[in-house]
Structure formats: C-alpha cells, structure tokens
Amino acid sequence: MTFDVIVVGARVAGSPTAMLLARAGHRVLLLDKATFPSDVISTHLIHVPGMALLRKWGLHDAVAGSGAPPHARFTMDFGPFAISAPPPAVDGAAHPYCVRRTVLDALLVDAARASGVTVREGAAVESLVRDDTGRVVGVRGDGFEEHARIVIGADGLRSVVAAQVGAEPYHSTPSLTACYYAYYEGVGGDGAEIYQLGDRAVVLFPTNDGQTCVFVACPIAQFHEFRADVEGSFGAALARVPAVAARIGKATRVGRLHATADVPxxxxxxxxxxxxxxxxxGYHKDPVMAAGITDAFVCADLLATAIHSGLKGGDLDAAVAGYVAARDERFLPALQLTCQLAAMEPPTPEMAALFATIAASPAESTRFFGVLQGSASIPEYFAPENLARIMTAS
Ligand SMILES: Cc1cc2nc3c(=O)[nH]c(=O)nc-3n(C[C@H](O)[C@H](O)[C@H](O)COP(=O)(O)OP(=O)(O)OC[C@H]3O[C@@H](n4cnc5c(N)ncnc54)[C@H](O)[C@@H]3O)c2cc1C
Structure with a gap:
C-alpha cells in the first residue's frame, strides 16, 4: 500500500503530526524503532500552551488525568528573591503538567492509532527511497520498504532522515550545559521550582506516582569536573539550597541518576x-526553558496544517517550506533566549533589578511566566518600552 505520509519517530513530535494528518483524511504510516511505553532522556514539563494544544486535539483530559499533578505555580528562585506565581491560562488550559514520558508518549501513540494511523513499533528506518529526480518517496528498513508522497523525520536529535538528506544546522550553538536528574518519593511541593544558583541550576518537577523529578545543570565547561564524582556533585548542588536539601534528605530516591551533555x-x-x-x-535546544515538548506540539500542528493544504491540491513543497519559515520566525527569539539562559552567567545588574521588580508583583510574575511558557512574545516583553513600564510601575 502507498501512503500519503510516512512519519519516522512516534513521540511528542511524530505522533501528533501523524494523528492530525490521519484525522484530516490522509493515509499515514508511523514508524518507531522503539516500542511503547518506553522512556527517553528528558524531564517532562508541558507548558500551558502545550496543554492548550492537547485540549484542541481532544487529549487534554487524558493527559491531565494520567497521574501527574497539575502545577499550581512556577517558582524561579534567585536567592535574594523569587518570582513565584501561577503561569497564565491559554485557550482554556490552566496548568502545566509534568507527565512521565513513559505515560505521555504511549498515550500519544495510542491517540494516533485511534485516529486511523498505521503504527509500527520496533521498526527502524535505515535509509530513504528516492525517485529518478532525487525526490524522497519512501523509507527502507530491515525487511521493509514503504512509499509515500512525503516522509517526515520526527526522529529526534540524531535524526536519520536529516542525515540522509544532508540537512544542515543553522543558528547553531554547541552544548552549553550538562544535565543530571533522578526521581524521589516524598519531596512535596505544588509546582515547578527552579533555583538559579549561578553555575548550578536545581529544578524540582512533581510528576507521576507521587514522585518528583530533581534536576541539576552545570555549565559544559564543568562537565568533566562534575562527572568525576557525579553523586557528590549532584548532592553538593542540592546542598546549595538548604530547604530543598532538607526535603530531599527526608525523601527516598527511586532509581539511578540520568545524565546527558548532548544538548546542542x-x-x-x-x-x-x-x-x-x-x-x-529540526529544532533542538538546551532544556533550560523546558520547552521541547510544547514546541514539538506547536510544530506538529503547523506542519500537519501545511501538509494537509499541500496534499489537498496545493504545492506540497511550498506548503512545507512555509511551515519552516513560520517555525523559525516564531522560535528564533526563544532559541536566542535559551542560549543566553543556558550560558549560566550571572544576570547583569539591570536584569537582576528587573527580576527583583517582577518578583515583587504577582501580576507581573504571571506575565513573566507567559514569556517563559511561550504564550507571550519575547521581543515585545524585552522591548525597552515594556521594561520601562515594569520598572516605572514598581
Ligand atoms: C535532560 C533533558 C531534559 C528535558 N526536559 C524537558 C522538559 O522538561 N520539557 C520539555 O518540553 N522538553 C524537555 N526536554 C526536551 C524534550 O525531551 C525533547 O524536545 C523532545 O523529546 C523531542 O521530541 P521528539 O518527538 O522530537 O524526539 P524524541 O523524543 O527524541 O523521539 C524521537 C523518536 O524517534 C525514534 N527514532 C529515531 N531514529 C529512528 C529510526 N531510524 N527509525 C525509527 N524510529 C526512530 C526514536 O526511537 C524516538 O522514539 C528535555 C531534554 C533533555 C535532554
């Protein structure tokens, strides 16, 4: 059978793309070398705009009801002061959630299957099939070859599809941090807690099964020093926030530390x-803004819309090029802000004064989290007039 669309990779980017295209009436094949449920190296914050897209797709309640608690508030603690408030609601979604990827990804694969997508798990794509003109017309793996009008690589950082077509990176900055996390039972808390400690960040994310994901990042320059004694370095970072160290001291660690320094x-x-x-x-970045899942949802929605219009009789290649232009325009400011934050340099005196002013106002704090969660424009927020408004209002 020839498909309209083949999607390689069935997690937070691939499954929604496949699902939306199947719902639009297209024949879609979704392949993943993994089987589900299964985990990936990732913590799990879904920002409110991501929950809003799940709501638009009819999946909000399934995800919200899958065992992870709603995050009532965000806290960004800078030591002398903390910005702490609920993030703003978006299109009827009120809370962020941290759903374990074993749960979230399986739910998305099931939703794709239920929408009519042909799903094959344990199917590794090895190469692309091309026609005489060089156009990609399918995929090959061990014992299979499938054809479609378009092949979508949703196959992550080390994408085989990207490698096969020779897709070049741009706006590129190498890894800036190394990341470590583990799960603990009995930490408590009512939302995401982010402690900015200069050359360490400590993050607590309440997640499924009454557990909290405890995350530590250090600058990439300190990666070798950190990993020379991983457990000691992890504990020392937590000890920099005595209240957190006390809570974790009373909690029970579940499983090993997870680590990566591969976050370009x-x-x-x-x-x-x-x-x-x-x-x-197609768009990878440091997890400092915890936005990869939400951004994957946004891009899945954009790409599915573009492909649907192309398959309906428009110019498919032009439609997909339009998706890339829209993605880049939307996310370039976020990529730049991500690199600034992931550099883990102390804030300038002006930025420190701004954060302290924001922290003093619950309404400003909520507005600020709108920027971090992607529902407010970064350039508009950091425009001189808006910064002047914030400082003057204080
Ligand atoms: C330490 C860390 C913490 C993070 N924390 C957060 C967070 O809190 N919130 C957030 O939003 N984001 C976070 N992220 C980012 C987030 O994990 C990613 O943005 C997200 O997983 C991207 O999803 P994806 O579907 O594009 O790719 P992936 O999740 O990488 O999935 C790709 C899929 O493709 C499949 N695949 C690959 N090659 C093939 C092949 N040849 N054939 C068939 N299948 C293939 C793989 O098996 C895999 O299932 C974090 C990342 C890291 C590293």
Whole structure:
C-alpha cells in the first residue's frame, strides 16, 4: 500500500503530526524503532500552551488525568528573591503538567492509532527511497520498504532522515550545559521550582506516582569536573539550597541518576523535495526553558496544517517550506533566549533589578511566566518600552 505520509519517530513530535494528518483524511504510516511505553532522556514539563494544544486535539483530559499533578505555580528562585506565581491560562488550559514520558508518549501513540494511523513499533528506518529526480518517496528498513508522497523525520536529535538528506544546522550553538536528574518519593511541593544558583541550576518537577523529578545543570565547561564524582556533585548542588536539601534528605530516591551533555542548540534545514523535519530533528535546544515538548506540539500542528493544504491540491513543497519559515520566525527569539539562559552567567545588574521588580508583583510574575511558557512574545516583553513600564510601575 502507498501512503500519503510516512512519519519516522512516534513521540511528542511524530505522533501528533501523524494523528492530525490521519484525522484530516490522509493515509499515514508511523514508524518507531522503539516500542511503547518506553522512556527517553528528558524531564517532562508541558507548558500551558502545550496543554492548550492537547485540549484542541481532544487529549487534554487524558493527559491531565494520567497521574501527574497539575502545577499550581512556577517558582524561579534567585536567592535574594523569587518570582513565584501561577503561569497564565491559554485557550482554556490552566496548568502545566509534568507527565512521565513513559505515560505521555504511549498515550500519544495510542491517540494516533485511534485516529486511523498505521503504527509500527520496533521498526527502524535505515535509509530513504528516492525517485529518478532525487525526490524522497519512501523509507527502507530491515525487511521493509514503504512509499509515500512525503516522509517526515520526527526522529529526534540524531535524526536519520536529516542525515540522509544532508540537512544542515543553522543558528547553531554547541552544548552549553550538562544535565543530571533522578526521581524521589516524598519531596512535596505544588509546582515547578527552579533555583538559579549561578553555575548550578536545581529544578524540582512533581510528576507521576507521587514522585518528583530533581534536576541539576552545570555549565559544559564543568562537565568533566562534575562527572568525576557525579553523586557528590549532584548532592553538593542540592546542598546549595538548604530547604530543598532538607526535603530531599527526608525523601527516598527511586532509581539511578540520568545524565546527558548532548544538548546542542540549532535549527536544521527542515524541508526539501518529499521530506520535512519536526520536533528535535529540526529544532533542538538546551532544556533550560523546558520547552521541547510544547514546541514539538506547536510544530506538529503547523506542519500537519501545511501538509494537509499541500496534499489537498496545493504545492506540497511550498506548503512545507512555509511551515519552516513560520517555525523559525516564531522560535528564533526563544532559541536566542535559551542560549543566553543556558550560558549560566550571572544576570547583569539591570536584569537582576528587573527580576527583583517582577518578583515583587504577582501580576507581573504571571506575565513573566507567559514569556517563559511561550504564550507571550519575547521581543515585545524585552522591548525597552515594556521594561520601562515594569520598572516605572514598581
Ligand atoms: C535532560 C533533558 C531534559 C528535558 N526536559 C524537558 C522538559 O522538561 N520539557 C520539555 O518540553 N522538553 C524537555 N526536554 C526536551 C524534550 O525531551 C525533547 O524536545 C523532545 O523529546 C523531542 O521530541 P521528539 O518527538 O522530537 O524526539 P524524541 O523524543 O527524541 O523521539 C524521537 C523518536 O524517534 C525514534 N527514532 C529515531 N531514529 C529512528 C529510526 N531510524 N527509525 C525509527 N524510529 C526512530 C526514536 O526511537 C524516538 O522514539 C528535555 C531534554 C533533555 C535532554
């Protein structure tokens, strides 16, 4: 059978893209070398705009009801002061959630299947099939070859689809941090807590099963020093926040530490004849803003809309090129802010004064979290007139 669309990679980018295209009436094949449920190296914050997209897709309640608590507030603690408030609601979604990827990704694969997508788990794509003109027309793996009008790489940072088409990165910055996390029972808390400690960040994310994901980042320059004694370095970072260290001291660690220093920042060329990239495959960044899942949802929605219009009789390649332009315009400021934050340099005196002013106002704090969660414009927020408004109002 020939498909309209083949999607390679079935997690937070691939499954929603496949699901939306199947719902629009297209024949979609979704392949993943993994089987589900299964985990990936990732913590799990879904920002409110991500929950709003799940709501639009009819999946909000399933995700919200899958065992992770709603986060009532965000706290960004800078030591002398903390910005702490509920983030703003978006399109009927009120709270962020941290759903374990074992739960979230399986739910998204099931939603794709229920929408009519042909799902094959344990199917690794090894190469692309091209026609005489070089256009991508399908995929090959061990014992299978499938054809479609477009192949989408939703296959993550080390995308095989990107490698096969030679997609080049741009706006690229190498890894800036190293990341470590583990799960604990009995930490408590009513939302995401982010402690900015200069050359360490400590993050607590309440998640499924009454557990809290405890995350520590250090600058990439300190990666070797940190990993020379990983447990000691992790504990020392937590000890910098005595109240957190006390809570974790009373809690029970569940499982091992997870680690990665492979968190580069870039866009990749994401469209060409017969192919497109979505999610981490086309736009990867440091997890400092915890936005990869939410951004993958946004891009899945944009790409599915573009492909649907192309398949309906428009110009498919032009439609997909339009998706890439929209993605880049929307996310370039976020990529730049991500690199600034991931550099883990102390805030300038002006930024420190701004954060202290924001912290003093609950309404400003909520507005600020609108920027971090992606529902407010970064350039508009950091425009001189808006910064002057914030400082003057104080
Ligand atoms: C330490 C860390 C913490 C993070 N924390 C957060 C957070 O709190 N919130 C957030 O929003 N984001 C976070 N992120 C980012 C988030 O994990 C990613 O943005 C997200 O997983 C990207 O999803 P994806 O579907 O594009 O790719 P992936 O999740 O990488 O999925 C790709 C899929 O493609 C499949 N695949 C790959 N190659 C092939 C092949 N050849 N054939 C078939 N299948 C293939 C893989 O098996 C995999 O299932 C974090 C990342 C890291 C590293």
């Amino acid at each position: 920042n870039f866009f990749r060329q994401s469209a060409g004849p017969g192919w497109a990239l979505v999610g981490d495959a």
